[in-house]
Amino acid sequence: MKCCVLGLGYIGLPTAALLAARGHDVLGVDVDPQRLDLMVQGVLRESGLMELIEVGVLSGRLRTGTTVHEADTFVICVPTPHVAGRQDLTLADVLAAIESIAPHLRKGNLVVLESTVPPGTTDDVIRPCLDRLSGLSCGSDYFLAYCPERVLPGNLVHELAHNARIVGGVDDESGRRAAALFRTIVSGEVLVTGSRTAEMSKLMENTYAAVNIALANELAWLAEYAGIDVREAIALANRHPRVNLMNPGPGVGGHCIPVDPWFLVDGTPASACLISQALRTNDGMPGRVASAIGDALARIGKPISGARVVLMGVAYKGGVDDVRESPALGVATWLWESGADVIFQDPIATGFPHPVEPDLLAAVSGADALAVIADHPQYLGLELLLPRLRRLMRPNPLFVDTRGVVKSAEGFLFWRLGCGFAKDGNVVLNRPAQPVVSEELRKTS
Numbered sequence: 001m002k003c004c005v006l007g008l009g010y011i012g013l014p015t016a017a018l019l020a021a022r023g024h025d026v027l028g029v030d031v032d033p034q035r036l037d038l039m040v041q042g043v044l045r046e047s048g049l050m051e052l053i054e055v056g057v058l059s060g061r062l063r064t065g066t067t068v069h070e071a072d073t074f075v076i077c078v079p080t081p082h083v084a085g086r087q088d089l090t091l092a093d094v095l096a097a098i099e100s101i102a103p104h105l106r107k108g109n110l111v112v113l114e115s116t117v118p119p120g121t122t123d124d125v126i127r128p129c130l131d132r133l134s135g136l137s138c139g140s141d142y143f144l145a146y147c148p149e150r151v152l153p154g155n156l157v158h159e160l161a162h163n164a165r166i167v168g169g170v171d172d173e174s175g176r177r178a179a180a181l182f183r184t185i186v187s188g189e190v191l192v193t194g195s196r197t198a199e200m201s202k203l204m205e206n207t208y209a210a211v212n213i214a215l216a217n218e219l220a221w222l223a224e225y226a227g228i229d230v231r232e233a234i235a236l237a238n239r240h241p242r243v244n245l246m247n248p249g250p251g252v253g254g255h256c257i258p259v260d261p262w263f264l265v266d267g268t269p270a271s272a273c274l275i276s277q278a279l280r281t282n283d284g285m286p287g288r289v290a291s292a293i294g295d296a297l298a299r300i301g302k303p304i305s306g307a308r309v310v311l312m313g314v315a316y317k318g319g320v321d322d323v324r325e326s327p328a329l330g331v332a333t334w335l336w337e338s339g340a341d342v343i344f345q346d347p348i349a350t351g352f353p354h355p356v357e358p359d360l361l362a363a364v365s366g367a368d369a370l371a372v373i374a375d376h377p378q379y380l381g382l383e384l385l386l387p388r389l390r391r392l393m394r395p396n397p398l399f400v401d402t403r404g405v406v407k408s409a410e411g412f413l414f415w416r417l418g419c420g421f422a423k424d425g426n427v428v429l430n431r432p433a434q435p436v437v438s439e440e441l442r443k444t445s
Helices: 010-020 049-059 092-104 121-134 158-164 170-181 195-226 231-236 263-269 273-283 285-299 327-338 359-362 380-394 439-444
Strands: 002-006 025-029 062-065 073-076 108-115 144-145 165-169 190-194 307-312 341-345 369-372 398-401 413-416 420-423
Touching: 002 010, 002 092, 010 025, 010 049, 010 158, 049 158, 049 413, 062 158, 073 231, 092 121, 092 341, 092 398, 108 121, 121 144, 121 195, 144 170, 144 195, 144 231, 165 170, 165 195, 165 327, 190 195, 190 231, 195 263, 195 273, 195 398, 263 273, 285 327, 285 369, 285 413, 307 359, 327 341, 327 420, 341 359, 359 380
Parallel strands: 002 025, 002 073, 025 062, 073 108, 108 144, 165 190, 307 341, 307 369, 369 398, 398 413
Antiparallel strands: 144 165, 413 420
16 A cells, blocks of 8 residues: 655654555655655664664665655644643644645545544544545545554554554544554554544543643642652552552653643633643642752752752653653753753753753763753662762752652752652651641541
């Protein structure tokens, strides 16, 4: 089958490579010329991806270009930018892709949208647009489906091939044809439904994660007031057979979890109160971490203005090089506004908008504070390295751990998210001035 994949980013590139590896003739289209030479560009640091690309390119089944050609199937993997809570979703890239497909659309063709969109977009926006531009009729002349990706960065290739896949047709025949396509590349279940349900399901998956992360972040601050270590409490709570709490962190990054739930909030804000509050809780975490850094520096007599702070890990989470919606940038913005000198350190991240020092020893020289933002595997054993790092830093150094990477930090003032100020693994100096439980609640209990 001849396939045209529009957009060679985090989803489009591995999708095109996988289709080619399964025997399809694939043209990958992107408006960015830097993405077209797949054998030369750095590509995504994803296990198995380069091997798939090499197979496709060398066999001649994977080609790239800047313009759409005729195909049997068109797969749209372009971005749907949305600044969380601050501006409306834009479908400009999706609509541009539709406009480029329409002149080449022929009877019997299949169009698949993978980009994240609000419920109803495929049926109410994409279908009438394609009908009008092509002069064809969806459901009789061509077929249309929404098939969202469900993958985890760092394991893209494996999950694209093995996860269950949702296929949402605008009609039964569209669903059947899209399911047949994905069964050629997916070993997991292919679950067929309507396009609106598929769109909603995609948003629900990431909303579930966002809300549960917000719960963990809120519990972290409550634990600090209570004078306990939230990670220990979470580990114990998770021994209950029906509890699976996440761990807190300095903010939520990546392209999906901090962004996709806003599609639901913006569509029906009065009915999405819980989701809206969860997103704002997560969005506030970088500011809370930066505030904790400022408060901790004050404890050791160092003004935040002029302090040199090293943020360890600019990827949005440990083990990936993806810096989209990085919490580190949010923390840095708050620190910059207070006059701090921020140094970014990361062993693997790429594409960050500010200089990044890959060498940890070089980054910490002359620093006042270290803050772990992403828990990269390269930071395992960091506790053993801290004495050496301390000798490179200024007197009375601060160590901030937002990910629970270490248990203690001898010689540092040590602050851990969800624990507070700690020494030798025990929580100290952070009892609240007022009881967590109000007097009114005590009287009723």
